[in-house]
Every structure is written in structure tokens, then in C-alpha cells.
Amino acid sequence: MNLPFRLALAALILSMGTSALAATPATPPAATQTAAKPVPGTPVPAGSPQQTGPIRFQFAIYYAKTPATDPMAALRGALGKSGGSPKLLASMPTPSSVSAPVVFANWNTTTVLKEYRAPDMESLQRFGRGISREQAEALQKADKALILDFAHPSQQSSTAMQKALQVTLQVARDTGGLLWDEETREVFSPDEWQKRRIDSWANGLPDVSQHMTIHAYRSGEMVRAITLGMGKFGLPDVVVSDFSWSSNRPMGSLLNAFSQAMAEGITLAKPGQFDMDLRALKHAAARDPLLSGLKTNAAAVARLSLVNGTWESGDPQNRLYEIRFDRYKGPDRYAQQNALLSSVFGADEDPVTRLKHNDELLAASKAATAQLPKLRDAFAKGLQPGEYILVKAPFTTAAGGNEWMWVEVARWNGDAIEGLLKNEPVDVQGLHAGQMVKVSQAKVFDYIRIYPDGRREGNETSKIIARMQGAKK
Structure with missing residues (x-):
């Protein structure tokens, strides 16, 4: 058999x-x-x-x-x-x-x-x-x-x-x-x-x-x-x-x-x-x-x-x-x-970065979101075993701002993305890491695609954020 x-x-x-x-x-x-x-x-x-x-x-x-x-x-x-x-x-x-x-x-x-x-x-x-x-x-x-x-x-x-x-x-x-x-x-x-x-x-x-x-x-x-x-x-x-x-x-x-x-x-x-x-x-x-x-x-x-x-x-x-x-x-x-x-097993400390989006960061985000239709098509066709996609999306805080967190995609239909929240919220009440959440593709800020062999693509905005944080110190 x-x-x-x-x-x-x-x-x-x-x-x-x-x-x-x-x-x-x-x-x-x-x-x-x-x-x-x-x-x-x-x-x-x-x-x-x-x-x-x-x-x-x-x-x-x-x-x-x-x-x-x-x-x-x-x-x-x-x-x-x-x-x-x-x-x-x-x-x-x-x-x-x-x-x-x-x-x-x-x-x-x-x-x-x-x-x-x-x-x-x-x-x-x-x-x-x-x-x-x-x-x-x-x-x-x-x-x-x-x-x-x-x-x-x-x-x-x-x-x-x-x-x-x-x-x-x-x-x-x-x-x-x-x-x-x-x-x-x-x-x-x-x-x-x-x-x-x-x-x-x-x-x-x-x-x-x-x-x-x-x-x-x-x-x-x-x-x-x-x-x-x-x-x-x-x-x-x-x-x-x-x-x-x-x-x-x-x-x-x-x-x-x-x-x-x-x-x-x-x-x-x-x-x-x-x-x-x-x-x-x-x-x-x-x-x-x-x-x-x-x-x-x-x-x-x-x-x-x-x-x-x-x-x-x-x-x-x-x-x-x-x-x-x-x-x-x-x-x-x-x-x-x-x-x-x-x-x-313990959890990684997840530091929160508080900053305003500048032109360089927004440009990098725009380049990333331009790849989303291709990622959605790849997801629909079926990823390889061990391969997965994360998207960074906004969640509204009690103060009316946004807390940007990563979501591992489980379903992706049109603009609607459902997946597991990978960060522990700091300013958003009622959410927990690991919870199934819904986000909009139109509001996604960046993505990471992880292949079975460990290769990664995307997340170019993190490099800019790290540089911005370094400049503030």
C-alpha cells in the first residue's frame, strides 16, 4: 500500500x-x-x-x-x-x-x-x-x-x-x-x-x-x-x-x-x-x-x-x-x-518599538505590499510542507493608535487573512499570542516568507526600524 x-x-x-x-x-x-x-x-x-x-x-x-x-x-x-x-x-x-x-x-x-x-x-x-x-x-x-x-x-x-x-x-x-x-x-x-x-x-x-x-x-x-x-x-x-x-x-x-x-x-x-x-x-x-x-x-x-x-x-x-x-x-x-x-520552553522577549513611519519606511512597506498578490497566489496553490508566511498588520489600541504585530497565515481569501497572532500584545486588550485573528491584506505593512530549508524573504522594514532605533540612542 x-x-x-x-x-x-x-x-x-x-x-x-x-x-x-x-x-x-x-x-x-x-x-x-x-x-x-x-x-x-x-x-x-x-x-x-x-x-x-x-x-x-x-x-x-x-x-x-x-x-x-x-x-x-x-x-x-x-x-x-x-x-x-x-x-x-x-x-x-x-x-x-x-x-x-x-x-x-x-x-x-x-x-x-x-x-x-x-x-x-x-x-x-x-x-x-x-x-x-x-x-x-x-x-x-x-x-x-x-x-x-x-x-x-x-x-x-x-x-x-x-x-x-x-x-x-x-x-x-x-x-x-x-x-x-x-x-x-x-x-x-x-x-x-x-x-x-x-x-x-x-x-x-x-x-x-x-x-x-x-x-x-x-x-x-x-x-x-x-x-x-x-x-x-x-x-x-x-x-x-x-x-x-x-x-x-x-x-x-x-x-x-x-x-x-x-x-x-x-x-x-x-x-x-x-x-x-x-x-x-x-x-x-x-x-x-x-x-x-x-x-x-x-x-x-x-x-x-x-x-x-x-x-x-x-x-x-x-x-x-x-x-x-x-x-x-x-x-x-x-x-x-x-x-x-x-x-x-520559554518565550523570546518581544521588545516594543515606538516610532513614526518616515518616508523610507513607508517606501519599503509599499515595495513589500506589492508582493502580496503573488504571495496570496502561492498560498492558494499550496505551500511546501514546512513553508509558511507571516504578515505584519495593525491592531487598534485603546488610545486609538496601532500596534503592529505578526500573524502566521492560515487562510487567505481575497482581502481577508486569518491566522495565528505571533506577538504578545502590549497596548491591545483582549488579544493573546497564539490566538486566531483576522486582518485585512490592504492594511498589511510587511511580510516574511519562510521556506522549509530555513531561507527567508521579506521583512525589509525591520532593517530600517533597527537603524531608526539606533539613531535615537
């Missing part, structure tokens, strides 16, 4: 994946559920997020050429090298009979190109890990794969997962193959698998950002992001909806942090609520980058509201926890969202 294209968060602090295109197994594995399907939108239960039934997941090893040695013999050798390895079975057991770690191996040499085809070149460019172009091209003709279905009791999640990772790597090294993670939809070189999936453990805990990916894509007028890979640990994947591309970095950090907290064994004291302290994360490599990126006014604590998520096409076949923001104040969900992110 072809899954919907998604571009991953482009500027996250921790490692993420990029595309949701995936190879197609004959029988896709799903995280084992032991309870009735939860109702979307209802609070998640109190207690541990860890599932109680057996955990199942699938890895594979692709071969673009004849393996250096028989993969099944290499597998038996890897399983026999150390204690605690899963038992090799002739068929996968029923969930109720999984009382110890097991693995079922399918050495497929006949239907790989039809039923388990490796990702195409475009996909490998986005989620190939340590894969050369030569290897990616060779994978397009790969007609052999060793498909490994692992299962173990949830109580043995950490130890059994480490052993499965090590066994799969050993077989790939012995046979000369490339590794595939079915849940995260990534292909790895053996060295990259070693680095990300094995060396990243510390004191029995995974750096979970190295074991899952985050896919983010436009959903309607806003963005939706979801983790893939948490089912391998018997944990729900995490989703957050209705945010803007300009918030991709803190949203990615939020998803990473909560996923890490679950992997470290948190419990929820109340249904649908969890107070997450970034400083309480145990894994240093997962915790320290988050803390080092905090601004001076950051609280480092997120009061999360958690509900059962709504599954969409392309999502992992797993339980979903959706993060909501209604434990924070704000006139709408966007303002509440902004309040959480600003509180947890």
Missing part, C-alpha cells in the same frame, strides 16, 4: 524521520491490544501507559545481492552467541502463548519485489539512515529479505528489545544486508543501526528519539504530527493536531519529551492528565538537549491533557495518545497551545 506523503518536522532538536512512505509487508504487524478499543477524545486512563499483553514488532534485512552467508544460519548463530536471546520458532505463536522472548523468521526469496518492496529512491533520500546512493539504487532491485517477527512479554520490554536489536544487527553484519524497521519505516546501514539503536541505551533505558520518528504534515489548514515506533516498547504513539509550521520545533521537543517519559516508566495519577517535568527525565542524552534549549523564562514543566487519539490513514497500527492544551488559559485552543509552549 502507498501511505500518504508526510514531511517530518524539519528543525527538531532530536533525531526524527521524514517520510511516511513505507515498504509493504504481506502481513503488517500491529501492537497487541488487551482491552476494548478506546473511544477517541476520551481521557486516557490513569496508571501506566504500558500495555499488559505481549509486545510484537518486525524488523527485516534487505539484500540487493547474494548474502555473504546463509541468513538463516547466521540467525541461528547470532541467537546462540549469548544468553537471553529469543527462541527461534517455526511459526508465530498466539499472543496468549507468548511467555518468553521469541522470533519467527521468514527468509523470503520469491515475493519481496511484489509484497515487501524496499522504499523507492525519493523515500530513501528522506529516511535512509547511513545509506549511500549506490546502496539505495541497488535496493530498488532487492528481491531477497529476511523478515523477523519478534514477540515478548511486556514485562521484559527493555531487555528483550535490546537483544532483538543486537541479534538483527549481527545477522546484517554477517550477511551484508541493510536493516529495515517496519514501524518507523526507515532503512539503516549496520553502522547507523549500531549508533542509533544500540549505543544510545544508558542504564537500561533507551533514548527513545533514536527508536521512533515523528511525521508532520498539513491537515486542513494546520499541521498534525505523530510519532511512529512507540509500539515496539508496548507504549502508545503520540499525536498533536492543529498547530502551525512555525511551532514545529517546540512541538517536536514536546513529543520527544513525553515519549521519553513513557519509555522511562511514568504513571498517570489522574485520567487524562500528566505533569511532565523535563528535568525529571533520566536519560541524559534525551534530557540535556531539551534543557540546554530552554529560555531563561522557561518553567520546564508541561501540564498535559491526554485523550485517546483519532486514527488517520498512514498512522501506526497502535494505540494513540493525543496531547491537548486545555489546562492552559486562552480564548481558543491556539492561544492555549501557545501558552503551554511558551511556559514550558
